[in-house]
Amino acid sequence: MAAASAFSATKFTQPLPLNTTTSRSHDKHQSFFDPLKTTSSSSSFLGSTRKLRLNSASKFNHLANSNRRSAVVAVSDVVKEKKVKSTTNLLITKEEGLKVYEDMILGRSFEDMCAQMYYRGKMFGFVHLYNGQEAVSSGFIKLLKQEDSVVSTYRDHVHALSKGVPARAVMSELFGKTTGCCRGQGGSMHMFSKEHNLLGGFAFIGEGIPVATGAAFSSKYRREVLKQADCDHVTLAFFGDGTCNNGQFFECLNMAALWKLPIVFVVENNLWAIGMSHLRATSDPEIWKKGPAFGMPGVHVDGMDVLKVREVAKEAIGRARRGEGPTLVECETYRFRGHSLADPDELRDPAEKAHYAARDPITALKKYMIENSLASEAELKAIEKKIDEVLEDAVEFAEESPLPSRSQLLENVFADPRGFGIGPDGQYRCEDPKFTEGTAHV
Amino acid sequence: MFGIIRQKVSAGGSPPLAFGQMIRPAVSAWRGYSAAAKQMTVREALNTALDEEMSADPKVFLMGEEVGEYQGAYKISKGLLDKYGPERVLDTPITEAGFTGIGVGAAYHGLKPVVEFMTFNFSMQAMDHIINSAAKSNYMSAGQISVPIVFRGPNGAAAGVGAQHSQCYAAWYASCPGLKVLAPYSSEDARGLLKAAIRDPDPVVFLENELLYGEVFPISAEVLDSSFCLPIGKAKIEREGKDVTITAFSKMVGYALKAAEILAKEGISAEVINLRSIRPLDRHAINASVRKTNRLVTVEEGFPQHGVGAEICASVVEESFGYLDAPVERICGADVPMPYAANLERIALPQVEDIVRASKRACYRSVPMAATA
Ligand SMILES: Cc1ncc(C[n+]2csc(CCOP(=O)(O)OP(=O)(O)O)c2C)c(N)n1
Ligand SMILES: [Mg+2]
Numbered sequence: 001m002a003a004a005s006a007f008s009a010t011k012f013t014q015p016l017p018l019n020t021t022t023s024r025s026h027d028k029h030q031s032f033f034d035p036l037k038t039t040s041s042s043s044s045f046l047g048s049t050r051k052l053r054l055n056s057a058s059k060f061n062h063l064a065n066s067n068r069r070s071a072v073v074a075v076s077d078v079v080k081e082k083k084v085k086s087t088t089n090l091l092i093t094k095e096e097g098l099k100v101y102e103d104m105i106l107g108r109s110f111e112d113m114c115a116q117m118y119y120r121g122k123m124f125g126f127v128h129l130y131n132g133q134e135a136v137s138s139g140f141i142k143l144l145k146q147e148d149s150v151v152s153t154y155r156d157h158v159h160a161l162s163k164g165v166p167a168r169a170v171m172s173e174l175f176g177k178t179t180g181c182c183r184g185q186g187g188s189m190h191m192f193s194k195e196h197n198l199l200g201g202f203a204f205i206g207e208g209i210p211v212a213t214g215a216a217f218s219s220k221y222r223r224e225v226l227k228q229a230d231c232d233h234v235t236l237a238f239f240g241d242g243t244c245n246n247g248q249f250f251e252c253l254n255m256a257a258l259w260k261l262p263i264v265f266v267v268e269n270n271l272w273a274i275g276m277s278h279l280r281a282t283s284d285p286e287i288w289k290k291g292p293a294f295g296m297p298g299v300h301v302d303g304m305d306v307l308k309v310r311e312v313a314k315e316a317i318g319r320a321r322r323g324e325g326p327t328l329v330e331c332e333t334y335r336f337r338g339h340s341l342a343d344p345d346e347l348r349d350p351a352e353k354a355h356y357a358a359r360d361p362i363t364a365l366k367k368y369m370i371e372n373s374l375a376s377e378a379e380l381k382a383i384e385k386k387i388d389e390v391l392e393d394a395v396e397f398a399e400e401s402p403l404p405s406r407s408q409l410l411e412n413v414f415a416d417p418r419g420f421g422i423g424p425d426g427q428y429r430c431e432d433p434k435f436t437e438g439t440a441h442v
Numbered sequence: 443m444f445g446i447i448r449q450k451v452s453a454g455g456s457p458p459l460a461f462g463q464m465i466r467p468a469v470s471a472w473r474g475y476s477a478a479a480k481q482m483t484v485r486e487a488l489n490t491a492l493d494e495e496m497s498a499d500p501k502v503f504l505m506g507e508e509v510g511e512y513q514g515a516y517k518i519s520k521g522l523l524d525k526y527g528p529e530r531v532l533d534t535p536i537t538e539a540g541f542t543g544i545g546v547g548a549a550y551h552g553l554k555p556v557v558e559f560m561t562f563n564f565s566m567q568a569m570d571h572i573i574n575s576a577a578k579s580n581y582m583s584a585g586q587i588s589v590p591i592v593f594r595g596p597n598g599a600a601a602g603v604g605a606q607h608s609q610c611y612a613a614w615y616a617s618c619p620g621l622k623v624l625a626p627y628s629s630e631d632a633r634g635l636l637k638a639a640i641r642d643p644d645p646v647v648f649l650e651n652e653l654l655y656g657e658v659f660p661i662s663a664e665v666l667d668s669s670f671c672l673p674i675g676k677a678k679i680e681r682e683g684k685d686v687t688i689t690a691f692s693k694m695v696g697y698a699l700k701a702a703e704i705l706a707k708e709g710i711s712a713e714v715i716n717l718r719s720i721r722p723l724d725r726h727a728i729n730a731s732v733r734k735t736n737r738l739v740t741v742e743e744g745f746p747q748h749g750v751g752a753e754i755c756a757s758v759v760e761e762s763f764g765y766l767d768a769p770v771e772r773i774c775g776a777d778v779p780m781p782y783a784a785n786l787e788r789i790a791l792p793q794v795e796d797i798v799r800a801s802k803r804a805c806y807r808s809v810p811m812a813a814t815a
Contacts, residue, residue: 124784125602176783187604187782203606204564205536245535246567273536275512281535347511404783409790413778420777 139309212237242273291328303331506558542568577620610744634672683713
């Protein structure tokens with residue numbers, strides 16, 4: 001039975017013959033909607049101006065492009081079906097549009113503020129900003145329920161914000177203050193919020209993927225073994241292109257498909273892993289193809305277009321929620337800043353940066369909203385102003401919050417602090433009132 | 443996440459990329475061969491050692507993330523791609539388990555891989571190959587297959603990077619038979635030990651320290667010679683003393699030397715031992731020193747339990763019990779994952795004051811235990 005559904009899932013993305021893909025424009029909003037259009041304009045890695053060392057690789061790339069075009073058609077089919085049923089031609093309602101716009105502005109402005117605060121010495125270590133990729137976070141996470149889970153990487157501030165963790169709590173965490181969402185213990189790369197089902201903040205490549213798969217496993221287990229019939233929670237795992245060369249990715253695609261787990265693997269393909277071009281790191285740059293290889297749908301979507309991301313996300317999240325299994329979504333996006341605030345960012349070609357800067361996802365949404373009379377210039381300005389205030393407040397809050405006290409050093413190491421063991425006096429060390437004055441010196 | 447060299451504008455630290463001046467003469471060259479005439483950063487020391495060994499032996503190659511076009515996340519491999527080409531300086535995808543295993547397989551066939559971990563934290567994803575495929579093969583094959591490979595990269599606490607990126611692996615790897623584990627402190631150590639590691643027929647875990655890369659040390663003409671090499675398994679007495687022995691490795695050697703200076707002003711003469719090699723451990727040098735000073739303080743950034751200090755204490759209790767005039771003191775990182783908040787991070791790591799305080803305690807100038815940082 002599972003095999004049968006896996007098989008049909010595979011079919012879902014079977015590329016159509018190339019010659020049927022050309023005359024498919026049927027929609028006046030195609031510039032935002034028709035994935036075919038996207039495919040030809042930002043076609044696979046045409047946006048990357050990366051020059052390869054090996055000649056054979058460019059041949060590969062060419063091949064990849066034609067394949068990609070055909071595969072994306074499968075997405076447009078999904079989207080088309082939806083469209084026929086809907087009464088309006090618009091891709092988003094006013095309310096949804098404003099909500100997504102606000103979330104994207106929040107993400108962008110928050111990260112810009114982080115850069116300022118980092119240079120002022122208010123936050124430290126490795127700080128990885130999300131600028132440019134907002135359409136992915138907002139396009140996916142804003143469709144989730146509170147009970148759904150998100151697992152992120154070290155580039156996690158904006159995923160946390162989209163999931164509803166207050167800007168104050170994220171900023172304060174970055175300042176290393178007790179009011180942070182992890183009381184200053186986690187830091188930039190390790191955001192957690194149980195209340196919001198944000199399960200981290202994983203700084204090692206690939207390690208978030210199995211954890212996310214485990215979260216999806218628990219939803220299924222709760223429904224099927226613990227008989228919690230209403231447990232239809234979905235997990236989203238976010239990670240980068242570079243991470244798709246790590247074994248944990250493949251291991252989890254297999255298990256998620258094998259066990260039909262309610263998870264969406266969201267690849268934020270920003271074309272680079274620090275200074276390593278995706279094209280230099282992977283034998284077949286089309287990541288979405290690995291979905292069908294493991295028996296699940298694989299979808300490529302323009303990650304600079306939040307409306308397209310949303311369409312694909314709706315479908316994938318819906319599949320997971322209905323118990324139809326996992327989906328792999330490759331969002332082609334770009335980071336507008338260096339890998340981290342310490343990265344000199346010398347290897348990316350200015351022309352490539354300019355190409356993607358011109359496709360800023362926030363500008364694109366704004367344009368769509370205004371052109372379709374979904375929002376006025378003034379309404380959007382009001383949102384921007386509101387977010388400025390939110391951030392000002394967040395910084396002030398973080399600034400004024402207290403530093404962790406010394407006793408906090410030994411808290412939270414264990415859920416049961418008797419894990420520190422028994423001291424020379426025969427008592428549990430944690431029971432000594434002076435215990436937290438030390439540093440767990442053995 | 444990679445740091446890749448901190449460039450905080452406000453922090454003002456010396457720009458780590460000031461790689462231009464490889465060797466900075468401290469005094470005029472006309473003065474001729476003074477032993478301490480030149481200075482070199484640890485980064486330059488590692489870079490020149492790699493360069494010289496690659497140039498001397500075509501079997502030596504470097505692989506890892508960002509070692510080529512990016513010139514190394516911490517610029518240790520700067521210039522090597524241009525000099526040796528992409529066949530010998532290989533940028534790998536982010537797949538530690540995969541490329542480490544590939545390195546080990548290449549070593550089985552007589553090549554001499556140097557595998558860079560962007561930081562040693564990431565070696566956790568490759569531990570199967572370091573321990574199972576590399577460390578045990580010579581034994582399992584009854585000496586038929588040796589594994590001449592070096593695993594290197596920054597180890598230990600960096601600054602402000604939180605729990606997953608700040609950890610010392612010295613004790614982890616040093617508990618494993620079949621591995622040699624080295625931890626350089628100075629530029630001399632870095633050059634001499636890295637060359638020794640590359641020339642060695644066995645797998646070597648080579649633990650560098652990000653926060654030392656930019657540090658400048660005097661360096662002698664002998665150390666600059668391309669034939670220079672240090673023996674594996676031998677500690678160095680960095681400073682002689684008679685009242686208390688302080689053992690340390692990597693960055694903590696600098697702290698121990700600072701503590702020794704402070705102690706000297708208060709009339710305590712501390713002997714500082716730079717371990718250099720964690721496995722094999724120079725038990726002879728440690729015990730000889732303790733037999734002279736009768737007191738021991740061990741210092742490390744790693745966790746206390748089953749740590750390097752624990753092993754040193756055991757050795758001293760086994761070999762020199764009768765010589766001890768005071769309980770041994772262990773200074774370690776706090777027994778907690780590294781916190782992010784700067785104030786907590788500071789108290790989670792050994793500081794110079796802690797070494798001073800423990801040394802005084804060992805010399806019976808005690809301060810109460812509760813005040814221990
Ligand atoms: C196991 C492991 N190896 C290496 C690193 C160092 N590292 C941090 S981010 C990164 C690049 C990741 O690129 P990608 O997956 O494309 O994500 P992006 O940063 O582009 O969002 C690397 C190599 C790590 N964090 N974990
Ligand atoms: Mg990337």
